[in-house]
Amino acid sequence: NAGVMQNPRHLVRRRGQEARLRCSPMKGHSHVYWYRQLPEEGLKFMVYLQKENIIDESGMPKERFSAEFPKEGPSILRIQQVVRGDSAAYFCASSPVSSITPRYFGPGTRLTVT
Amino acid sequence: ELKVEQNPLFLSMQEGKNYTIYCNYSTTSDRLYWYRQDPGKSLESLFVLLSNGAVKQEGRLMASLDTKARLSTLHITAAVHDLSATYFCAVEDAGDDKIIFGKGTRLHILP
Numbered sequence: 001n002a003g004v005m006q007n008p009r010h011l012v013r014r015r016g017q018e019a020r021l022r023c024s025p026m027k028g029h030s031h032v033y034w035y036r037q038l039p040e041e042g043l044k045f046m047v048y049l050q051k052e053n054i055i056d057e058s059g060m061p062k063e064r065f066s067a068e069f070p071k072e073g074p075s076i077l078r079i080q081q082v083v084r085g086d087s088a089a090y091f092c093a094s095s096p097v098s099s100i101t102p103r104y105f106g107p108g109t110r111l112t113v114t
Numbered sequence: 115e116l117k118v119e120q121n122p123l124f125l126s127m128q129e130g131k132n133y134t135i136y137c138n139y140s141t142t143s144d145r146l147y148w149y150r151q152d153p154g155k156s157l158e159s160l161f162v163l164l165s166n167g168a169v170k171q172e173g174r175l176m177a178s179l180d181t182k183a184r185l186s187t188l189h190i191t192a193a194v195h196d197l198s199a200t201y202f203c204a205v206e207d208a209g210d211d212k213i214i215f216g217k218g219t220r221l222h223i224l225p
Contacts (some may be wrong), residue, residue, distance in 0.1 A: 033212065042202055042215040043157075056212060091156060103147075103213065105157040 002027065004094050004106035005074075012112045019079040019086070025094030032075040033093040033103060034067060037109045043091060049075060082113045116141045116207045128224050130192050133169040135219045137203035145206035146186045147213060148177050150199045153205035157202065161188075193223045 005024040013019050025032050030051055035043040039054040045059040049069040060067065062081075079086055088112050094101035117140040127133050137146070139143055145164055149157040161170045163179035163186060174197065176189045177194050201222045204213040 031211075035215075041202075042217040045212050045214065048212055056210070064171075104159070107156045 004029075004092055004104050006090075006092050006106035006109050008109060009107060009113070010110050012114060013082045014114055016081050017084055019082050019111055019113075021077040021079075021090050021092075021111070022074040023039050023077070023092030023094075023106055024074040025092075026104055029074075029094035029096050029104075031095045031097070032069050033095075034075075035091045037091060037108075039088075046077070068090065082111075084113050085096040087111055087113045116128060116204060116214045118205050118214050118216040120201075120203055120219050122219060123217060124222075126218045126222045126224065127193055128130045130180075133155070133190050133202055134190065134202075135188040135221075137188070137205075137216055139184050139205045139214075141184075141208065142181075143184075144181050144209050145213075146179050147204040148186070148188055148207075149202045149204065151202065151218070152199050160201075187208055189197075190221075195223050195225050197205075197221060214225045 004026055007022050011052055013073055026029045027044050035044040047060050048056040051069055051092045056091045064080045066078045079107060089108045091108045092106045095103050119138045124144050144177040147162055148160040150160050151157050161177040166177045174191045179186045198221055200218045202215050202218045203214045206213050
């Protein structure tokens with residue numbers, strides 16, 4: 001059973017470009033969570049999605065950031081018009097229906113904005 | 115709003131010594147997670163603590179949960195260099211299906 005997969009693992013963007021980060025949850029998992037980790041910091045919750053639904057986006061910046069988890073395909077975190085402050089590691093986690101099971105984290109995408 | 119505080123944030127210790135990392139949280143919760151992160155890597159789940167008084171052990175690490183005190187501890191026994199990493203506690207927000215992380219404890223074990 002493959003784990004949570006994220007791609008790309010490293011992404012470099014110039015200021016003003018768009019960044020698109022992908023997350024494929026573990027097989028059988030229908031819940032996806034996105035977290036951001038700034039250098040030397042803990043993980044900050046961004047958004048929680050189920051298939052075709054955003055359940056909680058209270059941690060998402062109001063502008064430039066969006067997330068989706070379509071019926072088919074991976075979850076995507078999109079950052080438009082990136083700025084240097086968006087440079088961080090973005091982790092995706094997945095869970096099955098039961099939230100007792102710990103979230104399984106993907107390897108992360110390290111975004112660098114130049 | 116649930117807040118999670120870890121201390122210390124940085125710990126340098128000699129091999130063979132014992133030490134404890136503390137995790138306090140601000141509101142009611144009965145699910146607490148401990149993770150390990152190596153530099154540049156993702157998070158590895160260490161323990162899930164689901165009830166008051168829960169204690170779990172794996173090798174030289176032991177985690178416990180006191181929901182009344184809103185406190186979890188991660189105890190390291192006879193530390194070895196391989197345990198050098200950042201350790202995060204994370205607490206599930208009761209009634210809100212997301213987990214909130216502490217800032218992490220960077221553990222550096224000197225040979």
